[in-house]
Amino acid sequence: MSAQVDNRSGLEALEKRLAEDLSLLELPAKSWVPERTYEGAAVRDVVVIGAGMCGLAATARLVLGGINNVVAYDAAPAGLEGPWVTFARMETLRSPKSLHGPALGLPQLTFRAWFTAQWGAEAWESLDKIPKNQWMEYLVWYRQVLDLPVRNNVRMTGIRAAGSLIALDLEGAETGRVYTRRLVLATGRSGLGGFAVPDFLKEVDRQYWAHSADEVDFSSLAGKRVAVIGAGASSMDNAATALETGAASVDLLIRRKEMPRINKMTGIGSQGVVHGMYQLPDAWKWKFVDYTASTQTPPPRASTLRVSRHANARFLLDCGIVAVKEQGGELLIETTQGLLRYDFLIAATGFTNDFDGRPEFAAIAPFIRSWSDGRYTPEMGAAREGMLASPDLGPAFEFREREPGTCPILAHIHCFNDAAMLTHGKVSGDIPAVSAGADRLVRGITASLFAEDVDSHFANLVAYSTPELQGDEWVDSTPLLNKDNAL
Numbered sequence: 479m480s481a482q483v484d485n486r487s488g489l490e491a492l493e494k495r496l497a498e499d500l501s502l503l504e505l506p507a508k509s510w511v512p513e514r515t516y517e518g519a520a521v522r523d524v525v526v527i528g529a530g531m532c533g534l535a536a537t538a539r540l541v542l543g544g545i546n547n548v549v550a551y552d553a554a555p556a557g558l559e560g561p562w563v564t565f566a567r568m569e570t571l572r573s574p575k576s577l578h579g580p581a582l583g584l585p586q587l588t589f590r591a592w593f594t595a596q597w598g599a600e601a602w603e604s605l606d607k608i609p610k611n612q613w614m615e616y617l618v619w620y621r622q623v624l625d626l627p628v629r630n631n632v633r634m635t636g637i638r639a640a641g642s643l644i645a646l647d648l649e650g651a652e653t654g655r656v657y658t659r660r661l662v663l664a665t666g667r668s669g670l671g672g673f674a675v676p677d678f679l680k681e682v683d684r685q686y687w688a689h690s691a692d693e694v695d696f697s698s699l700a701g702k703r704v705a706v707i708g709a710g711a712s713s714m715d716n717a718a719t720a721l722e723t724g725a726a727s728v729d730l731l732i733r734r735k736e737m738p739r740i741n742k743m744t745g746i747g748s749q750g751v752v753h754g755m756y757q758l759p760d761a762w763k764w765k766f767v768d769y770t771a772s773t774q775t776p777p778p779r780a781s782t783l784r785v786s787r788h789a790n791a792r793f794l795l796d797c798g799i800v801a802v803k804e805q806g807g808e809l810l811i812e813t814t815q816g817l818l819r820y821d822f823l824i825a826a827t828g829f830t831n832d833f834d835g836r837p838e839f840a841a842i843a844p845f846i847r848s849w850s851d852g853r854y855t856p857e858m859g860a861a862r863e864g865m866l867a868s869p870d871l872g873p874a875f876e877f878r879e880r881e882p883g884t885c886p887i888l889a890h891i892h893c894f895n896d897a898a899m900l901t902h903g904k905v906s907g908d909i910p911a912v913s914a915g916a917d918r919l920v921r922g923i924t925a926s927l928f929a930e931d932v933d934s935h936f937a938n939l940v941a942y943s944t945p946e947l948q949g950d951e952w953v954d955s956t957p958l959l960n961k962d963n964a965l
């Protein structure tokens with residue numbers, strides 16, 4: 479990196495420019511939501527669960543919009559939120575470096591501004607893709623520079639109603655119960671569910687297999703025969719990591735006859751898609767998501783090459799798994815291509831949003847309306863299980879009740895995670911449109927808090943008594959009028 483600038487002073491200069499921009503825009507806006515208490519306890523305006531990228535963007539947008547009685551909780555330690563430096567095993571992001579991500583329309587808050595401030599414009603030009611650890615460092619800075627109210631090592635373990643409020647149970651660095659008027663679930667890719675695990679693995683001892691999002695001790699796979707299910711990005715990243723740490727062999731077991739090669743939705747990415755998808759008729763939403771699911775997203779080229787450059791890697795296509803069992807200390811995998819033997823298997827089988835594996839949602843889950851509760855109709859296209867389980871959300875990502883009146887707090891719980899995709903488009907998960915999603919979310923929360931407090935806002939209007947005119951700006955000439963010059 480030539481023309482390297484002094485990192486710290488570059489960053490300080492950027493922070494100063496950001497502060498000036500915020501001041502020019504009068505941000506954060508003044509606080510405007512009336513305070514509330516419940517049985518003597520303070521009540522939050524909004525609690526955000528999850529301080530990954532979506533949780534940070536949502537929290538920032540709330541605070542900038544004058545809703546500052548907010549807190550975000552994350553179960554992970556500070557700096558370890560989300561997948562980036564935990565189970566993400568790629569070298570760089572797939573996303574192009576130039577995306578604005580969570581910058582909320584503020585140029586000085588972009589990754590590019592952060593990077594260039596420290597390493598200069600030339601280094602920016604020569605940067606290909608963003609290293610994943612550097613993306614995490616940027617998110618840490620984002621949180622710090624905006625002084626966001628995030629508390630780490632706190633897990634939300636339960637949600638219930640407390641009158642019209644939402645009561646949350648917390649464990650970890652903060653314990654007990656907190657009350658909030660609105661709840662944002664920025665809980666990530668497995669937003670409402672957990673790992674998707676194929677039936678054929680459910681009875682197999684966990685010492686023989688891991689999910690790609692598990693913590694895996696790759697050094698223990700040195701010299702072992704490893705199988706990886708799937709042909710997506712995570713399959714490649716896990717296969718490459720196993721190969722690089724000395725696995726004897728790695729086979730990718732791929733059900734499809736051909737590798738998916740075209741990244742369809744990225745190909746048509748536009749502001750039209752970002753803002754228009756939500757407004758489309760449901761049949762069109764279904765058609766887009768169904769088509770993308772059937773064509774599948776290919777793994778990035780660099781990740782695929784990272785695997786194929788190893789002579790002991792094999793891509794086994796048209797190789798569906800029929801059954802898996804452990805026998806004599808090894809895994810016997812019956813596939814459509816015959817019987818295969820391995821020491822360990824990694825299931826890069828993705829995530830589900832069906833509420834399984836998320837005890838914290840157990841109290842509200844039965845009441846949440848999903849697309850299977852009448853929003854989907856067969857004319858839309860083939861019924862896909864994962865899509866049918868998608869929550870049927872309102873305009874600000876709020877849940878709806880399956881039966882009206884059974885769980886009214888759902889209207890105040892906002893599903894700002896991957897599970898919102900079928901209803902809202904991809905604005906609450908990936909980097910490209912997270913700012914647009916946070917904006918949509920916070921506009922909705924703003925409007926609903928204002929409406930709920932309308933009595934108090936009207937009372938403030940009536941009570942407001944600071945004169946703008948002092949009474950000395952004019953003279954009342956009425957008494958001087960006489961009949962002749964009256965109009």
Ligand SMILES: Cc1cc2nc3c(=O)[nH]c(=O)nc-3n(C[C@H](O)[C@H](O)[C@H](O)COP(=O)(O)OP(=O)(O)OC[C@H]3O[C@@H](n4cnc5c(N)ncnc54)[C@H](O)[C@@H]3O)c2cc1C
Nearest residue numbers: 528530531532552553559560571572633634665666908909
């Ligand atoms: C391996 C991998 C690679 C990816 N690469 C890219 C990429 O290159 N580009 C891209 O755009 N997207 C990528 N993604 C998608 C990525 O998940 C999102 O872009 C990003 O992480 C979304 O942020 P998020 O805040 O929704 O979720 P996350 O970053 O996953 O954050 C969710 C947070 O919620 C917390 N949480 C969950 N439940 C609770 C609870 N009950 N209590 C307290 N805290 C809780 C978790 O600890 C976590 O920190 C990738 C995903 C994976 C899995």
